[in-house]
Amino acid sequence: MMKSDLDRRDFLKLAGCGGVVFAAGLASPAYLAAAGRDFHFVQMTDTHWGFAGAPNPEARTTLPRAVAAVNALGRQPEFIMFTGDLTHTTDDPKERRRRMAEFKDIVKELRVKELRFIPGEHDASLDAGEAFKEFFGRTYYTFDHAGIHFIALDNVSDPGAKIGRAQLDWLAADLAQQSKDQPIIVLAHRPLFDLYPDWDWATADGAAALDLLMPYRHVTVFYGHIHQEHHHTTGHIAHHAATSLIFPQPAPGSQPKRTPPVAWNPAAPFKGLGFRDIANGPAPDQPAIREVPLA
Amino acid sequence: MLGRQAIAAVVALATAAAGALTPARAAPEPAVIRISAKKFEYTPAKIVLKKGVPVVLELTAIDRIHGFKMPALGIRSDVLPDQTVRVPLTPDKPGTFVFACDVFCGDGHEDMDGTIVVEE
Numbered sequence: 559m560m561k562s563d564l565d566r567r568d569f570l571k572l573a574g575c576g577g578v579v580f581a582a583g584l585a586s587p588a589y590l591a592a593a594g595r596d597f598h599f600v601q602m603t604d605t606h607w608g609f610a611g612a613p614n615p616e617a618r619t620t621l622p623r624a625v626a627a628v629n630a631l632g633r634q635p636e637f638i639m640f641t642g643d644l645t646h647t648t649d650d651p652k653e654r655r656r657r658m659a660e661f662k663d664i665v666k667e668l669r670v671k672e673l674r675f676i677p678g679e680h681d682a683s684l685d686a687g688e689a690f691k692e693f694f695g696r697t698y699y700t701f702d703h704a705g706i707h708f709i710a711l712d713n714v715s716d717p718g719a720k721i722g723r724a725q726l727d728w729l730a731a732d733l734a735q736q737s738k739d740q741p742i743i744v745l746a747h748r749p750l751f752d753l754y755p756d757w758d759w760a761t762a763d764g765a766a767a768l769d770l771l772m773p774y775r776h777v778t779v780f781y782g783h784i785h786q787e788h789h790h791t792t793g794h795i796a797h798h799a800a801t802s803l804i805f806p807q808p809a810p811g812s813q814p815k816r817t818p819p820v821a822w823n824p825a826a827p828f829k830g831l832g833f834r835d836i837a838n839g840p841a842p843d844q845p846a847i848r849e850v851p852l853a
Numbered sequence: 854m855l856g857r858q859a860i861a862a863v864v865a866l867a868t869a870a871a872g873a874l875t876p877a878r879a880a881p882e883p884a885v886i887r888i889s890a891k892k893f894e895y896t897p898a899k900i901v902l903k904k905g906v907p908v909v910l911e912l913t914a915i916d917r918i919h920g921f922k923m924p925a926l927g928i929r930s931d932v933l934p935d936q937t938v939r940v941p942l943t944p945d946k947p948g949t950f951v952f953a954c955d956v957f958c959g960d961g962h963e964d965m966d967g968t969i970v971v972e973e
Binding site: 646647648649679683684714717718719755756757758762814815816817 | 918925931951955956957958962964966968
C-alpha cells in the first residue's frame with residue numbers, strides 16, 4: 559500500500575508504532591479540546607508553480623502528482639490549507655497572474671473543495687500581495703472549524719518579512735475575543751521564531767506575534783518556507799514546518815549558505831517532497847501529524 | 854570680581870577648547886569599505902577585515918531596495934537606491950561570516966549574499 563493511500567484507521571495504528579506519524583508530544587495540546595470527533599485537514603506548501611530548473615526537473619508534474627495523492631487519501635480531509643509560495647516569483651505582473659491562474663486550475667482538481675490560502679514571499683513580496691488578493695482573497699484572516707480557532711497570518715507581503723503594526727493590532731484584537739483555553743492553530747508562511755537568522759529563516763517581528771499568543775495555553779503553528787520538516791517549541795507553543803512540493807532545502811546550518819537546494823536525485827525522484835495530514839490525535843494531548851511523502 | 858569656582862570653570866572651558874582644537878593624537882579615521890547591492894549580488898562579495906580594527910561599511914543600492922543582514926556581527930540595515938548607509942563595525946571575533954539580502958527582491962534573492970572574513 560502506498561503511504562498516500564493510508565486511511566484514518568491505518569493512520570491511528572501508525573501513531574501507536576511511531577511510523578511516519580509525529581505524535582506531537584512535544585507540542586501544546588492544541589486540538590484536543592476540539593472536536594470530540596475525528597477531524598483532519600491537509601497542509602500543502604511551497605508548490606512554486608512556474609519554477610523551472612535542475613533542483614526539480616519534474617516541476618510541471620509535481621503539483622498535479624500531489625493533487626492526485628491527496629485525492630487518493632482513504633478519508634478526505636475536511637479542508638486543505640496552502641501555506642504560501644503557491645507560485646514561483648517573477649518580475650512580470652502578467653506572468654505572475656498567469657502562474658496563479660494555472661495553479662488555481664490545477665488545485666481545482668482536488669476532491670476537497672474547501673481550500674484556503676496564504677501567500678509566501680514568492681507570491682506577494684514584489685507587489686505587496688496585489689495579485690494574490692485578486693486570485694485568492696485576503697492575505698490574513700481567521701476562521702473556526704471543529705472547535706478550533708484558526709489564525710492565518712501574512713508575514714510576506716512586506717518584502718522585509720514583517721507582519722506589521724496593523725496586522726499585529728488586528729491579531730491582538732482577535733485574541734482578546736478568545737478564552738485562554740481556546741485551541742488555536744496559527745498558519746504562516748515563514749517561521750515566526752528565529753529558526754536560522756543567517757539564512758533569514760525568521761520573521762522580523764515574529765517575536766511580537768508570539769508575545770501576543772503566549773498567554774493562550776493551546777497554540778500550535780504550522781508553516782512552510784524552509785522546504786523541510788522541522789519541529790520546534792518556543793515556550794509552550796509548538797512550531798511545525800512542512801516539506802515542500804518543489805525541492806528540499808538543506809538543513810539549517812548544514813552548508814555555508816542557504817543555496818544551493820538539495821540536488822534532485824534521479825534514482826529517487828520526488829524524494830523529500832510531500833504534504834502533511836493533521837488530525838486530532840488518539841488522546842486529548844496528542845495531536846497527530848502525518849507526513850505524506852510524494853516519493 | 855570672579856570667585857574661585859568661576860575661575861576654575863573658565864580654566865576648564867579654556868582647556869577643553871584647546872583640547873578640541875589640537876589636531877594631533879586623534880585616532881585614525883576608520884577605513885571605509887564601499888559595498889554596492891543590485892539584483893542579485895553585492896560588490897564586493899568577499900571582504901577581509903582584521904579583528905579589533907574599526908571600519909565603516911558604506912552600503913548603497915543600485916537598482917532597488919535591498920537588505921544587508923549579518924546576525925553574527927549584529928548588523929541589519931536596509932540598503933536604499935541613491936543613498937549611502939554608513940555602518941560602523943569593529944569585528945570582535947575571527948571567522949567567516951555570511952551576510953545576505955533580507956528584503957525579497959526577486960528570482961535570485963536567495964543567492965544574494967556575501968562573506969566577511971575576520972582575521973586575527
